[in-house]
Amino acid sequence: MLNPCDAAFAETLSARLPEGCLRAVEPRYVTEPRGRHTGIGGVVALPRSVAEVSEIVRACAEGRVGIVPFGGGTGLVGGQVMEAGPLPLILSLERMAAVRSVFPAENVLVVEAGATLAEVQEAALAAGRMFPLALASQGTARIGGNLATNAGGVNVLRYGNIRDLCLGVEAVLPDGSVLNGLKRLRKDNSGYDLRHLLIGSEGTLGVITAAALRMVPRPAGVGTAMLVVESPAAALALLAMAEERLAGCVSAFELISRQGLLFLDEVMPEVRQPFVDRPAWMVLIELGLPRGLDPQEALEELFVAASEAGLVSDGVIAQSAGQQAELWRLRESLPDANRKIGAVSSHDISVPLSEIPGFISAAEAALAGIGSFRINCFGHVGDGNLHFNLFPLPGQTRADHDNQREAIKTCVHDIAHGLGGSVSAEHGVGRLKTGDMERYGDPAKLAVLRSLKAAIDPLGIMNPGALLAEQA
């Protein structure tokens, strides 16, 4: 039904735009971090303004040419990489990267979609505030992509996903019209919330070109500790204790398993580890506190209380910014180590908090029936979000398990779903998980999703094949 973005279309489009807006595809637009998906190519458009985005989308609508919006290319589910179908136009927002304005007194900044997350964080810091979204890929990931995928990361526990940090969006809709929604308001109940509809829609309903984002005050004191816990259940009890004592001032709470530490020993021995005996489980906890509280003292008191309750057995509390960075470096090195080891299958699941221990034990037991693996289970346990990744035993390779991958994925996803969880917690659906949407989606939900897509993008030009499987 769609037409390819061929030379004739590119020529027509080029004539409607200022010079230099189109370029031939380069490898970075058609590959992705894990090397699992490869795009079929297309032409790349590089608009400099919302007017140019509008013109491009209008032309694509007229020509019935598919559009793949492209941010930093860091997505892990193939949302930015179209592998089949008529050649698309790849719409990169990289030239729209301005911080349009900063309102420190309002705790708001307005940025264009092509700004990297790190640039947004820096703009907030320069204004004496903080933009709390934090991800491993923040140097490369662009804020438009973060919004399109409703990015999560390590501070969701306290500050929410990016949808909770977004006050308004400017977007180009599939007919080329511009949605002027850059409101800087905390309260605005005037009609259906299109901001929340576009956020997380993975480019299938329109292209976000700019956003008004919330900043938050910088905590007066920040404390970081790595605490050894006996089990994921103990980690959750520790979290509840911390939140109760600290009125919600727990900024991050990350679970780390022994397997992750052993992977670091194996492939990144330069990463310093706080415990000589690699513990079965530990948590990285960070507090962001009001003036008048000493973060180290608060963590020491928490440690004492948690020890008395039998929740923690050992721990280190960072005594300097350098030590804090070192603890975070360990956490942030886990995905790198995983990549070096080479996963058989990676999962980004969430379950209700109280189901976490049950999920882990059920998944381990069920997977033992499929094969033998090294499992690195880690992640944002305070959000119920685990990265539950399987690796070959030493001496084996990823390829040795190629014929088990589908069974593994189905096994893990069935268990998460059965516990009321999600098989796509923070990475999105992309093109990798459209089948999961059909398998696990509530029928009424799927029907509404399709009717929304048909209503807003009747030609189906926006990111074809992402989020929703194309119907036969």
Place this chain on the structure above:
Amino acid sequence: MLNPCDAAFAETLSARLPEGCLRAVEPRYVTEPRGRHTGIGGVVALPRSVAEVSEIVRACAEGRVGIVPFGGGTGLVGGQVMEAGPLPLILSLERMAAVRSVFPAENVLVVEAGATLAEVQEAALAAGRMFPLALASQGTARIGGNLATNAGGVNVLRYGNIRDLCLGVEAVLPDGSVLNGLKRLRKDNSGYDLRHLLIGSEGTLGVITAAALRMVPRPAGVGTAMLVVESPAAALALLAMAEERLAGCVSAFELISRQGLLFLDEVMPEVRQPFVDRPAWMVLIELGLPRGLDPQEALEELFVAASEAGLVSDGVIAQSAGQQAELWRLRESLPDANRKIGAVSSHDISVPLSEIPGFISAAEAALAGIGSFRINCFGHVGDGNLHFNLFPLPGQTRADHDNQREAIKTCVHDIAHGLGGSVSAEHGVGRLKTGDMERYGDPAKLAVLRSLKAAIDPLGIMNPGALLAEQA
């Protein structure tokens, strides 16, 4: 296009439901708090389960009968009161009021739509947690209505609107299908966020029957103070100072004007006031703090710092729970006093925080060109949300200004809109402000709103005439 809910339809519907599900209309279903709207009547359905709601909606879809969802009836914009058109079915959720389950370890509770906000708060307290949404009408307002209108209130500054406190919804869609979306997940990126589409849709896209709601930890210490500020600008500077010192632990920050205090003197002299000379402006500030910080001390230190910066000139810090309640009683009495005085025109606007002083002065100046009024400007200044209400001068009545009302409303709304604000900050659109939607709505937004409504409710049976003006 719709058919009336006449005796024949009621009989058909009754036959499909258990006994006692329908009743004749009573006054409470067709009136509203300010007495401005009167419903045309209809038949009232009182389902006990989501299956019964589904059956009712299905029957209405088959019969093309309009449905007005009804919660606590506390809405201020006529969303729950249909004044014209074919008689509707009034669908009251009052019998679906169960707290279905509480998960203290997850900070989650699942409640049915008919539970009052106060009942939800109590269930959270009983679990050792807190449900932070707080409104003047919380004893009567039902959580389904709170969700349908994305209720705000006094704790939005810290905890967000109710959409930020909702993890998932169960809803009956306009075709009678049931959306099973009661997920208890912090992270779930699997398709367009229907929860956020239904929240704030004012019953025009479906009927929310239950919700999974977030609880938050109870702060270890709560401090409350009333501080005298010179101006709204000084109030905002004080807020910024408080947030910076306290890492976001400011739970409420309410602006109160002298006019409000004089109204209390006039019609509610029993309300104790902390300052003999009624100050031009003051703020009620509440802190919810971690363990280890003394709330009174934190407020004293803030007061000293703010005094040194010239931001506050006087203040009282509550020394007991009784004194805290007294300060809150003053704030909560303002709407009652307003009602006793009798407003000429009430407005629920929001503007970007830094535009608040400009909004107030511009609105006062412009209104002086229309007539002479007493203006009570108060509200959730930390959210940029002001209730800017006009009252007759002493000796005059509301009726004296009847011919000015439209001009007043347009004047205030034009100014708010011109500053990038909203004319419906927290109360919603209802039937009162559909004209404002057309006047101030972004054209692309309005087009999408209509296409969403047509896609999800093609027969137009859900709360006809609310939120979107019916097209000729």
